[in-house]
Amino acid sequence: MSNPAVRDRVSSDCVVGEELPESVVPITRALIVAGALATRDFQDVHHDAVQAVARGSKDIFMNILTTNGLVGQFVSAWAGPAATVRRIKVRLGAPNYPGDDMHLSGTVSSKDGDTIVVTVRGRNSLGEHVNGTVTVAYESPGAR
Numbered sequence: 001m002s003n004p005a006v007r008d009r010v011s012s013d014c015v016v017g018e019e020l021p022e023s024v025v026p027i028t029r030a031l032i033v034a035g036a037l038a039t040r041d042f043q044d045v046h047h048d049a050v051q052a053v054a055r056g057s058k059d060i061f062m063n064i065l066t067t068n069g070l071v072g073q074f075v076s077a078w079a080g081p082a083a084t085v086r087r088i089k090v091r092l093g094a095p096n097y098p099g100d101d102m103h104l105s106g107t108v109s110s111k112d113g114d115t116i117v118v119t120v121r122g123r124n125s126l127g128e129h130v131n132g133t134v135t136v137a138y139e140s141p142g143a144r
Contacts, residue, residue: 009080011114011138020078020106020118025070027062027124029098035066062096067122067130074104075118075134083136086115090132100124106134114138 025031036046041063044051052060072085096102102122109119115137122130 008082009078010082011111011116014079014108014111014116016108016111018108020075020108023074023077023104025102025104025122027096027098027100027102029060032060032062032066032096032098035069036063039063039065039069041065057095059097064090064092067092067096070102071104071120071122071130071132071134075106075120075136078106078118079116079136079138083116083138085134086137087135088132089134090120090130092130093128094124094126096124096129097126100126102129109133 033047036042043063045055045057046052046060046063049060052058068088068090071090072088076083076085102124104120104122106118106120108116110117115135118134118136120130120132120134121128
């Protein structure tokens with residue numbers, strides 16, 4: 001569901017330096033397992049706690065494709081339906097374990113016409129889980 005406050009956002013509404021409202025994502029076992037299954041990542045460290053611990057982790061942990069999806073959704077919700085995600089480029093850090101929260105934040109870092117780049121960070125109790133950029137492009141006003 002789109003956020004009515006940003007329903008009519010267009011590229012001219014975006015300014016370099018603008019901060020996106022923070023989003024807090026509760027990291028649950030269900031989210032981790034569902035994300036792994038939805039992205040066809042059947043590595044046991046994303047769904048089997050015994051195997052994850054045997055491989056040196058403290059528990060199951062979120063895969064990068066789920067993180068990509070959450071980052072994309074975070075920026076898309078802010079950008080509104082007139083924007084299309086063109087590129088997501090992220091780097092992972094501290095794992096997202098069940099029972100933690102990921103705090104997503106973002107800043108408009110560049111703007112070139114109808115193309116906007118947002119720098120995104122996601123932190124949990126262990127530190128930075130993800131950092132990177134999301135590029136979105138808006139439809140030209142005459143294209144609607």
